[in-house]
Amino acid sequence: MSQTIATFGQVTDQGFVPADAETAPDDQTGARTVLSQFALLQIDGPDSEKFLQGQLTSDMQSVTFEQWQAGACCDAKGRMIANFIATRSETGFVLRLPASQAEVLINHLKKYAVFFKATMTLAENIEIIGEFNASPSEKSMSGEDVRVLGWPDGRCEYWVPEELIDKYLSDHLLEPESRWHASDVESGWLWVQPSSSAAWIPQYCDWQAHDGISFSKGCYTGQEVVARLQYLGKSKRHLYQVAPCPELPDIMSDVLVNGKAKGELASRICFDGKYTGLAVVSSDEETLSGECGNQKITLRRVFYTEDQRG
Template sequence: MDLSYQGILGCDGAAAEKFLQGQLTCNVAALNASKSSLGGLCNPKGSLLSLFRLLKSDSGYLFGMRRELVEPTRAVLSKYIVFFKAQLQDHSDEVIRLGLAGKGADNILYALFDAAPEHVDDVLTIDGSWIIRVAGEQPRFELWLQPEVAKKLWVPLTEHANLASSEHWEALEIAAALPDLTLATREQHIPQMMNLQAVGGVSFKKGCYTGQEIVARMQYLGKLKRHLFRAEVSTSSRPSAGQTIHCQSKEDLGQVVRVAQLSDGRYALLAVLYKQEAEGEPCWLAGDESAVLDIQPLPYTIDPEVFERNRPKL
């Protein structure tokens, strides 16, 4: 699957780790060449400005995110990086991003490289390119490839796997309930509303970062009333990120954050919704009361006790 709608931002330099550790929700210091992490960049109020996958490169770190967020993310980080020996650079046009998924996807990688990342978030580095295992019911991988490597792999990949659209990849992302951010949904939700803590994208032990006080307070002192839901819906008009969702008791029940078409008139989506109402009554897309959401189970558990056990010792 072509993932060219996704971009890559790089942060290089001797102080890149120190700089990013004070800016991002994930534990940058815990990453190594064989491990990646989901993560977020927040404003001082704890609202997400960016969502990404972060991995360690030879010269620093690489963020994988939607192309539309690369420049806004670079602009925010640039305000603070001047105090560190580090640099930011857009690598979106220098790296080819592909998705590989399905039964036997790992066997294809073994045939090509004699290896494949075994666990979710694991990274395999080959010839300046990265293969990352991501969550999914069947084996699923992101390939971040140097152009010359992509050219070599194109023929063997197409011989062993069918070419599918980026829409299919988005449907797999939604099935795994992995959060996403667009320009339309920036600064709307704190990490827990996107279930980022449930997919390994927030560290509560790493120390301070921008927005950390708000995020930690919600985790340990607050009551999370909204979180990310997975749903399907039938409608004649494609839902869009940022679209409002209604229910009988609450006109603004929540917001669509990710969409993929499953078939004609049928869509999968992720939405941040008020938990009590979403679980207790029908809800629908704004502007179409017939477009009632069919709430689907999440593939992971949002368990407060897990995070309570991992509370940092003060």
């Protein structure tokens, strides 16, 4: 965390917490937070597009300077090593993903990168600032010195050089980062973590609902498995929201339905004194009652409105 960010709050295991933790007013238009738990991975070089096209679920040829795109990197069994949103840069691409997954993805891609003129580096001296209650946007991207990314659910994020952080945080209501993660849960955005890496095929996490899988591009690692599930079968596992409850165990804990393990807790967020999250569960039911750890939980199948789709 930069010294400038430290003047506005601290980073805990739940992310950024503003120094002024007073109750937020009803009108939170323009409220911002620091997305400390995400990182920017730069893939640069003349072969960057060809390199990524053969490894990622997204069609990198269709990623433009005006729109970002969701994507994932899978192993040969079609299971996600990491997932992200991708943008095009002047020298290649930038992937925004959980900071804990950045080195995992780099290490996975290294064995393929040696055949291409492409480099992978983590962006330094740039902070990601999130804003709530902006105007809904169709994955828009703009700006040069500061990249501005619009989200379909009305959020917005800024990729801000360190010297401009004060300008982007001063005179704004600051919210805890957990509110951003809770919005991800509400909109069905599940991010792979180190403990869940290589656990799920993208469709188990509804990644196709966020346009994170191209079914028309050429081959990529894991493509055969992902395509077979799409065209020859029906996914028996789906994404569920965990209704707010007093406690939840660590992610990848079993989700029990009628005493039987039916899936795993995939994300865990504490917001406004309650825990919520997403779970990958083998069921087609809209609502389920179950247990996770010692906690009774209610699960609701994630369905997407136009404003939630990525």
